[in-house]
Structures are given as structure tokens and as C-alpha cells.
Amino acid sequence: MSFRTKVFLSIATTAVVSVWIVAAVVSTLVTQSFERRDALRTTALVNQFQREFVRRSSEVARRVEAVADSVEVQRLALDLSGHAETSPYFTEAQTLAQEQSLDFLELVGPDATIVSSAEWPARFGYKEDWLTASDDWKSQGVFLKKEDLADGEALGLIAVRTVKAGEGVLYVAGGRRLDQEFLDSLPGAEGMRVRLYRQPNGATASDSNATVTTLPLRGRDNQLLATLLIETSRADLVALKKYIQGTAAIVGAAGVLLGLLLSFWTASRVTRPLRSLTSSVREVASGNWDTRAVISSSDEIGQLARDFNGMTEQLVEQRDRMIQAERVAAWRELARRLAHELKNPLFPLQITIENLQRARSASPEQFDEVFRESTSTLLAELGHLKTIIGRFSDFAKMPAPQLEPVNINQIARELIQLFEPQLHAAGRPAVETRLLLAEDLGDLAGDPEQLRRALRNLVLNALDAMPAGGLLTIRTSRSDSKVAVEVSDTGEGLTPEECDRLFTPYYTTKLHGTGLGLAIVQSVVSDHKGTITVRSEPGTGATFRIELKA
Amino acid sequence: MRLPGWVWLALCSLSITHAIAATRPHYGGSLTVELSTGQAAPDPSQWNTALSIPITETLVRLNPRGVVEPVLSVAWQHDPDLKRWRFSLRQKVTFHDGEPLNGATAAPSLLGALKKKYANVSVQTGGQAIVIQSSEPMPDILSDLAEPPSAIVRQNDTDPLIGTGPFRITAWEPGRRWVVAAFDDYWGSRPYLDSIAIEFGAAGARADIFDIPAGPSRRILPEGIGTWSSEPRSLVAITAADANPTLLEALALVVDRAPIVNVLAQRRGEAAFSLLPQWLSGYAFLFQSMPDVSRAKQLVSKLRLGPISLSYPPNDPFRRSVAERIALNARDAGIAIQPTPNTVNNPGGNLRLVELQLTSADAAVELKRLSGQAIPLDSAKPEALYEFERSLLADHRVIPLVYLRETYGIAPRVHIESSKPDAFALHLEDVWLQP
Numbered sequence: 001m002s003f004r005t006k007v008f009l010s011i012a013t014t015a016v017v018s019v020w021i022v023a024a025v026v027s028t029l030v031t032q033s034f035e036r037r038d039a040l041r042t043t044a045l046v047n048q049f050q051r052e053f054v055r056r057s058s059e060v061a062r063r064v065e066a067v068a069d070s071v072e073v074q075r076l077a078l079d080l081s082g083h084a085e086t087s088p089y090f091t092e093a094q095t096l097a098q099e100q101s102l103d104f105l106e107l108v109g110p111d112a113t114i115v116s117s118a119e120w121p122a123r124f125g126y127k128e129d130w131l132t133a134s135d136d137w138k139s140q141g142v143f144l145k146k147e148d149l150a151d152g153e154a155l156g157l158i159a160v161r162t163v164k165a166g167e168g169v170l171y172v173a174g175g176r177r178l179d180q181e182f183l184d185s186l187p188g189a190e191g192m193r194v195r196l197y198r199q200p201n202g203a204t205a206s207d208s209n210a211t212v213t214t215l216p217l218r219g220r221d222n223q224l225l226a227t228l229l230i231e232t233s234r235a236d237l238v239a240l241k242k243y244i245q246g247t248a249a250i251v252g253a254a255g256v257l258l259g260l261l262l263s264f265w266t267a268s269r270v271t272r273p274l275r276s277l278t279s280s281v282r283e284v285a286s287g288n289w290d291t292r293a294v295i296s297s298s299d300e301i302g303q304l305a306r307d308f309n310g311m312t313e314q315l316v317e318q319r320d321r322m323i324q325a326e327r328v329a330a331w332r333e334l335a336r337r338l339a340h341e342l343k344n345p346l347f348p349l350q351i352t353i354e355n356l357q358r359a360r361s362a363s364p365e366q367f368d369e370v371f372r373e374s375t376s377t378l379l380a381e382l383g384h385l386k387t388i389i390g391r392f393s394d395f396a397k398m399p400a401p402q403l404e405p406v407n408i409n410q411i412a413r414e415l416i417q418l419f420e421p422q423l424h425a426a427g428r429p430a431v432e433t434r435l436l437l438a439e440d441l442g443d444l445a446g447d448p449e450q451l452r453r454a455l456r457n458l459v460l461n462a463l464d465a466m467p468a469g470g471l472l473t474i475r476t477s478r479s480d481s482k483v484a485v486e487v488s489d490t491g492e493g494l495t496p497e498e499c500d501r502l503f504t505p506y507y508t509t510k511l512h513g514t515g516l517g518l519a520i521v522q523s524v525v526s527d528h529k530g531t532i533t534v535r536s537e538p539g540t541g542a543t544f545r546i547e548l549k550a
Numbered sequence: 551m552r553l554p555g556w557v558w559l560a561l562c563s564l565s566i567t568h569a570i571a572a573t574r575p576h577y578g579g580s581l582t583v584e585l586s587t588g589q590a591a592p593d594p595s596q597w598n599t600a601l602s603i604p605i606t607e608t609l610v611r612l613n614p615r616g617v618v619e620p621v622l623s624v625a626w627q628h629d630p631d632l633k634r635w636r637f638s639l640r641q642k643v644t645f646h647d648g649e650p651l652n653g654a655t656a657a658p659s660l661l662g663a664l665k666k667k668y669a670n671v672s673v674q675t676g677g678q679a680i681v682i683q684s685s686e687p688m689p690d691i692l693s694d695l696a697e698p699p700s701a702i703v704r705q706n707d708t709d710p711l712i713g714t715g716p717f718r719i720t721a722w723e724p725g726r727r728w729v730v731a732a733f734d735d736y737w738g739s740r741p742y743l744d745s746i747a748i749e750f751g752a753a754g755a756r757a758d759i760f761d762i763p764a765g766p767s768r769r770i771l772p773e774g775i776g777t778w779s780s781e782p783r784s785l786v787a788i789t790a791a792d793a794n795p796t797l798l799e800a801l802a803l804v805v806d807r808a809p810i811v812n813v814l815a816q817r818r819g820e821a822a823f824s825l826l827p828q829w830l831s832g833y834a835f836l837f838q839s840m841p842d843v844s845r846a847k848q849l850v851s852k853l854r855l856g857p858i859s860l861s862y863p864p865n866d867p868f869r870r871s872v873a874e875r876i877a878l879n880a881r882d883a884g885i886a887i888q889p890t891p892n893t894v895n896n897p898g899g900n901l902r903l904v905e906l907q908l909t910s911a912d913a914a915v916e917l918k919r920l921s922g923q924a925i926p927l928d929s930a931k932p933e934a935l936y937e938f939e940r941s942l943l944a945d946h947r948v949i950p951l952v953y954l955r956e957t958y959g960i961a962p963r964v965h966i967e968s969s970k971p972d973a974f975a976l977h978l979e980d981v982w983l984q985p
Binding site for chain 1: 889
């Protein structure tokens with residue numbers, strides 16, 4: 001993730017989170033304020049409803065009392081006491097209800113039989129058993145009651161009065177509806193709605209955003225008859241919250257946009273010297289040690305550039321010192337190896353010459369014999385010296401590779417063929433060979449002589465590693481743009497320390513090695529822009545893998 | 551003081567004479583009538599109340615016992631096939647406009663009335679004779695000719711209705727008022743009244759005679775006002791064309807007719823379980839039954855009913871109250887009926903609350919008319935009438951509820967000549983006024 005992106009995300013996140021927190025706090029405070037206001041308004045409305053309920057109850061009681069005292073009811077009571085026919089009074093309740101503005105009025109005989117019903121005239125002759133079953137309505141004055149009507153049910157404020165009719169009584173039960181019209185007469189506040197639900201368990205708000213307060217309405221036997229539903233619309237609150245959210249979204253978006261601009265500006269301000277410094281670092285990494293970072297400011301980045309330049313200068317100095325030290329060390333090592341290598345043949349030469357000098361005093365026959373032996377020895381040792389010097393000379397004179405199409409498989413086959421006599425020489429444990437060559441290997445651009453020499457050194461190394469015989473495997477493979485060749489032995493293997501130092505010039509694990517074989521291999525591979533690795537564990541043999549560009 | 555014997559005799563004679571004079575019919579006077587219903591035109595075919603104002607007459611009439619009596623026709627004969635009928639018209643009968651009654655003046659009215667029933671009927675006249683002929687037998691032609699639509703009338707451009715009856719129209723305001731006067735050239739006895747003024751759509755109970763409609767009205771009769779009620783003249787019933795038969799059976803079981811008669815009709819009717827009332831058929835009591843709500847519930851429990859409508863005429867408060875009562879009764883059995891002033895189509899079926907007028911005193915004629923079936927029925931064979939009526943009611947397509955009487959308030963000065971008692975109609979030609 002780029003620095004610019006990080007800066008942008010930081011600024012944008014900070015802006016969005018800040019705006020969100022502010023919006024949430026404001027929204028919460030507004031909600032609480034609205035809820036307090038709604039609670040106050042709801043309480044006021046409930047109180048108003050209860051006052052109106054009481055007022056209408058008194059009115060109903062007064063009107064029913066007036067009906068009970070009317071001449072018509074008194075006459076009906078008189079007729080009932082005389083067991084006269086009551087059918088002429090069939091419509092009396094309607095007339096009386098109309099006169100007293102009552103929605104419900106029933107004149108009920110002593111046996112609970114309806115004589116006349118205003119709200120459902122057809123119900124004459126039916127029973128109103130609740131009047132005679134219990135007289136609990138007497139203690140309640142006016143009470144709520146669910147009235148059956150031809151077109152359903154209605155809730156009414158009912159009062160009952162009795163008129164003496166001979167031995168029995170005539171019941172006058174009347175009242176007024178408690179309906180939406182009644183509720184609409186309540187002074188409501190804006191955004192508040194009062195409704196009446198006669199299904200006690202089915203009270204739901206008509207507006208999903210409304211706050212609902214319920215007030216149970218119970219009848220004379222404490223049965224829940226209906227629920228008063230006070231809906232307080234939260235439309236204003238919802239609108240305000242939407243406005244806050246919208247504003248927050250706009251501010252947040254503006255913050256993001258500002259963050260984008262700031263991130264570009266900041267990044268350009270901050271990353272320009274950093275990019276310059278990065279470029280300098282890359283130059284140094286690529287070997288251009290003379291590169292210096294441009295110091296364009298005096299801030300931390302300028303200080304960083306100054307430190308970088310100081311560090312580079314120190315590194316150059318240290319590199320030069322190290323190169324010089326390495327050169328000295330290399331010369332010392334070379335001198336040591338050269339002295340060591342030359343010391344071995346020089347000592348026989350010295351002995352031989354001393355023998356030859358001493359033999360001068362001997363008989364001519366003895367001298368001739370010594371001379372012949374000595375000269376033979378001298379030639380042999382001089383040959384040895386020549387060989388040593390040739391090797392050093394070869395290492396020193398590694399020529400640049402002459403690239404041409406080379407087939408590694410072909411080189412591998414030729415090497416095996418070349419070493420065939422040595423592999424199965426008499427008196428030496430046999431070394432088996434196995435060629436696992438990839439058929440699709442193709443040619444690569446390389447110097448065939450140098451590559452052959454490198455592979456030969458690896459094969460010689462492998463043979464040296466298997467004095468008791470074993471299996472020599474050469475495997476080639478191709479993947480993507482690389483060609484790999486592996487030379488494996490089944491010898492004693494190498495320790496990790498040996499693996500680390502294996503390609504160091506003049507390092508050898510053999511008694512009479514010069515330590516230049518693998519160094520030459522590495523030099524060849526390096527000149528071909530390839531890599532060489534070794535994989536080995538003690539007791540499991542070793543595998544050298546060369547990877548070259550195809 | 552002791553009065554002599556002749557004085558006592560004279561006093562007794564005076565009092566007896568006065569008593570006889572008070573009950574003796576008196577000619578003259580103008581009668582006022584108020585009817586709550588309207589009458590758009592003085593058409594005898596539409597005049598179907600118990601209040602009889604004879605402006606027109608028919609060839610024959612049925613007396614209260616259902617026996618055919620001559621009116622404008624004095625004699626009649628028919629061939630054995632009942633396809634040819636010959637009527638001899640009464641002599642010296644004139645229409646209200648002075649035109650004499652003969653075959654030529656009577657034929658147009660007869661032909662117009664008979665054509666409605668007998669498509670290929672023809673009327674031939676010759677002097678005072680009329681021959682009615684058809685290709686099909688006409689066994690009920692006497693009953694047909696006794697119906698008001700078969701009245702012999704004449705029409706011109708100035709008079710609304712010209713008949714031969716004892717009263718003639720002297721003034722007419724359509725739908726509001728009629729005035730009829732005694733027809734001095736009437737072939738029969740002159741009516742007692744000189745004139746009758748009839749107000750329609752009035753309900754003030756201020757007239758000499760006024761109707762008291764059936765229904766839960768709170769009309770209080772003024773002091774001294776008497777009433778006259780006819781025998782049941784109409785049947786209020788539920789009819790159903792497309793309702794479930796089981797539903798109808800349940801409905802017939804659940805309806806309690808007594809409250810309808812006693813309260814809604816204010817006892818101006820009788821509970822009806824049959825098409826014809828007891829006074830007409832003599833066997834109506836055989837149909838009586840008691841409400842059986844349990845059985846109705848049992849029947850309804852097997853049904854899956856939708857809403858059912860019961861329609862009634864919009865301007866009939868009595869039938870509206872009956873419909874509401876029936877809906878209440880039906881609810882006891884779990885039947886949801888919606889009374890409605892207009893016919894609506896409900897998935898559960900559509901019932902109608904109708905009032906069927908009884909226009910004849912002949913049970914067989916009424917049964918044939920109500921059933922709409924032209925089958926041979928004889929009033930002299932009540933068993934056949936009973937079986938036929940029972941078959942008509944078996945599927946409960948018609949559920950009789952209540953027979954209604956017509957009731958009129960009668961002022962104290964109004965007297966009804968009782969020499970020709972007829973409980974089916976109040977004949978104003980028999981009414982006289984106390985001076």
C-alpha cells in the first residue's frame with residue numbers, strides 16, 4: 001500500500017469516523033428530546049381522555065335517569081305491573097334514545113326480556129341476562145360494555161336504572177358509543193392519533209414509525225374490552241434524523257474528498273524527497289556508490305538524506321578498505337597456498353640434489369645410478385611443479401565465455417563416455433552412472449568448452465566423493481526460461497559448514513586438492529549469468545545444481 | 551208526579567223511533583278518505599286494497615265464498631270443450647258518460663284483458679251478447695273475468711276512467727287526490743254517499759276513513775275512532791331462487807313468526823306457514839310448526855355458507871323490520887344474513903322478502919295464481935289443494951312468514967251497511983254517514 005493511499009485512508013477514516021460520532025451523538029440527543037416531548041403530550045392526552053370519559057359517564061347517567069323518569073317508561077312500567085301487552089312499546093326505545101341523544105337504549109322487562117331496543121330494534125323478545133344474573137352494575141354507575149349490534153359490535157358507556165313495575169322492575173339500560181368519533185372530539189396535538197381497538201390482542205400501529213402507547217379499557221367485570229391506542233407520529237423525528245444522516249453523509253463525503261486532496265498534497269510534499277532518497281538508495285544498491293541524495297529540506301527527511309549520504313560515504317570507505325583487506329588476504333592465501341604447493345615438490349628436489357652431490361664422491365657406477373634416479377626424480381617433481389603452476393595459471397586466466405548454442409544433454413553424454421574407462425577401472429570399485437536427461441531441453445547460449453570443463457570438474461568431484469563406488473547421476477530439466485543440470489553422487493556427503501565454504505577458492509576437503517575445481521565451476525556459471533547450489537547432508541551424498549538461462 | 555199511561559206510551563214510541571232512525575242508512579253526505587299509499591292512475595287493475603270504490607264493474611264477480619255471481623253479465627253458457635263462452639249483458643246499463651253498455655262497447659276491455667292470458671282469444675259481439683272463443687279450453691275464464699283487470703271500461707281524452715259502477719270520477723289529481731260522486735244512472739241501487747274525496751300519501755288520521763299500515767308505527771288513534779280489519783289479504787314471505795335447499799330448510803326452522811305478528815305487525819296479521827290463510831283454504835293449520843333452532847343448527851353445521859342477502863323494498867319499514875328480525879333469528883342458527891334494501895349478489899345466496907297479494911276469495915284461483923301454474927284445481931276438493939300447496943312449499947323456495955290484514959280507522963259518523971257482509975273488502979257503496 002503506497003504512502004499516498006495510507007495518508008488518504010487515514011484522513012478519510014478520521015473524517016468519516018468523526019462525522020459519524022457527531023451525527024450519532026446529535027441523533028441520540030434529538031431522539032431523547034423528542035421522546036420526552038412525546039411522553040408529555042401522551043400523558044396530557046390520556047388525562048384528557050380520562051376527564052372526557054368521566055364527563056360523558058356523568059352525562060350518560062343523567063340521560064338514562066331522564067329516560068327512566070319519562071312518562072313513557074312509567075307507563076310501560078305500569079303496563080308491565082298489570083301484565084299488559086308490551087308490543088305497542090316496540091319502538092319506544094328508539095324514540096326515547098333519540099330524545100336523549102343516546103346511542104344505546106334498551107327497555108328490559110323484569111324477566112330480562114327486551115321490550116324495546118333502540119340500537120337493534122329486532123332484538124325485542126331476546127334476553128339481557130346480565131341485568132338479572134348479577135347486580136354488580138349497580139355499584140359501578142356507568143361502565144364500559146360491549147354491545148351487540150346488527151352490523152357487529154360497539155363499545156358503549158352504559159348506565160342502568162330501574163323503574164319499579166309491580167313486583168318486579170323495568171330495566172332502563174342506555175348509553176353512548178365510545179368510538180372513534182368520541183376519540184376525535186379529544187383535543188389532540190399535531191402528529192398524535194388516538195384509536196380504539198376492540199380486539200385487545202390485535203392492537204398495532206398504523207404507522208410503523210409511530211410510538212404507540214396503550215391504555216386498556218375494561219368492563220364492569222374487569223374484562224379487557226378494548227385498547228386505547230395513542231399513536232405519536234415520529235415522522236418529524238425520522239425526518240430530522242434523516243436530515244442529520246444526510247448532512248453527515250455529505251460532510252463525510254466532503255471529508256473523504258478533502259482527505260483525497262490532502263493525501264495528494266501531503267504525499268507529494270512528503271514523498272518527493274523520499275522518492276529521491278529511494279532512487280538514491282536504488283542507485284547505491286545497483287553499485288553506483290557515488291550516488292548522493294538531494295537534500296531539499298532541513299526537516300526529518302532532509303536529515304534522513306544527510307544521514308543516507310553519510311552512510312553511503314562510510315560504506316564506500318568501508319568497501320574500499322574491505323576490498324583492500326580482501327586483496328591482501330587473497331594474496332596472503334595465494335602465497336600460503338603457493339608456498340604450500342611449491343614446498344612439497346621442492347623438498348624432494350633439495351634431497352635429490354643433495355643426494356646427487358653426495359654421490360659425486362662415490363664410484364662412477366654408483367654415481368651414474370644415483371644420477372639416473374635423481375634426474376628421474378627431478379623431472380618428476382619438476383613436472384609436478386609445472387602442473388601446479390599450470391593450474392594456478394588456468395584459474396588466473398579464465399577467459400570470457402564465447403557464447404554459441406550448446407546442448408547440455410550432449411555434453412553430459414560425452415562426459416560419461418569420457419569417464420567410462422575410469423569408472424570401471426580395474427582395482428577400483430565400480431561407479432554406476434545414470435543419465436536422466438530431459439528430451440525437450442533444447443539448446444542454450446553458452447561456451448561449450450567452459451561448460452564442459454565445469455561439468456567435468458563436478459563429475460571428478462563426484463568420483464572423488466565415492467572412493468568405495470556408488471551411483472553417479474546426471475539429470476537435466478527445463479522450466480520456464482531456465483535449464484537446470486544436476487550432478488549427484490552417493491558419497492559421504494557434506495556438512496552445512498562445508499557447503500557454505502565449498503566454492504571459496506583454495507578451499508578443499510581432499511588431501512591433495514587445490515581448492516580451485518569448484519571455484520572454477522562457480523566462475524564459469526557466474527560468467528554465464530547462472531547459479532550453482534549444493535544440496536547435501538552427511539551420509540546421503542551431494543547434489544550440485546547449475547541453473548542457466550535457456 | 552205520576553204520568554198517565556198514554557204519556558209513557560208516547561215517550562216509548564218516540565225513543566224507539568229515534569233509535570231506529572239512528573241505525574237506518576242515510577243517503578247523502580261526502581266521505582273523506584286518507585290513504586298512506588299513492589295511486590298514480592285510476593286503473594282498476596292496480597287497485598288492490600280492501601277499500602272497494604266501485605267505479606268499474608266486471609261481467610261477473612266472486613262472492614266471499616268463492617261463488618261466481620252475475621254483475622254486468624246476467625247469464626252465460628259454454629260449449630263442452632270450454633273453448634266458446636257466450637255472455638248475455640245486462641240491459642239498460644250505461645257508462646258514466648251516458649254510452650249504453652252493449653257487446654260493442656264491452657268487447658275492447660274484455661279482449662285486452664283476456665289477450666294477456668289467452669293468446670288467440672277472440673271476442674264477437676251482437677247486441678247484448680258477447681261470444682268469447684279460443685282454440686284452447688278456458689275453464690277459469692269466469693275467475694279471470696271477475697278480476698279487476700277485466701273490468702269493463704271506456705276511455706276518452708278527457709276522463710281518466712269511465713266505468714259502469716255506482717261511483718264516477720269527478721276530479722283527479724294524479725297521485726294526490728280523487729273525488730268520486732254517486733252515479734245517479736247506475737243500474738243498481740244508488741250508493742248512500744253523494745261523494746267521496748280520497749287523499750293519497752296522507753297520514754293525518756283526520757279523514758272519515760284512513761288506513762293503518764302494518765308495521766311498528768306509534769300511531770295513536772284519536773278518541774272515538776274505530777277500526778275495520780279485513781281478512782288477511784297479503785302474504786309476507788321469503789322467496790329464494792338460488793339459495794342452498796338445506797339453508798332454506800334451516801331458515802324455515804329458525805324463524806320465529808310469533809314476534810313478527812305480535813310486535814312487528816302489531817297483531818294486524820297472522821303467522822303464516824302456508825301460502826293460503828286459514829280463512830281461504832281451511833287447512834292452513836296443518837302447516838303450522840314451532841321453531842327448532844337446534845335442528846336448524848344441525849343442518850347449518852354441515853354447510854359452508856358465504857354471506858347471504860335478504861332484500862326488501864327500500865320504502866317499506868315493515869318489511870325492513872321483518873328482515874332484520876329474520877337476520878337475528880338466523881344468527882341464532884349460525885346463518886349470517888345481511889338485510890339490504892336492494893338486491894345484491896352474495897356468494898351465499900340471495901333471498902327476497904316479498905308481499906304476495908291475495909286478490910281472490912277462491913282458494914284454487916289463488917293457488918294457481920301464486921304458483922303460476924295452470925293446472926286444474928277445484929276449490930271443492932281441499933285435499934287436492936292441500937297436496938298441491940304442500941308440494942309448492944316442500945323445497946322451501948317460499949317461506950311464508952305472516953299474513954297481513956288491512957286495517958282502517960273509521961270515524962264515528964261512518965256506518966257500514968251490514969246487509970252484505972264481506973270480510974275481504976270494505977265496500978264504500980255500502981257506507982253511509984250519520985247526519
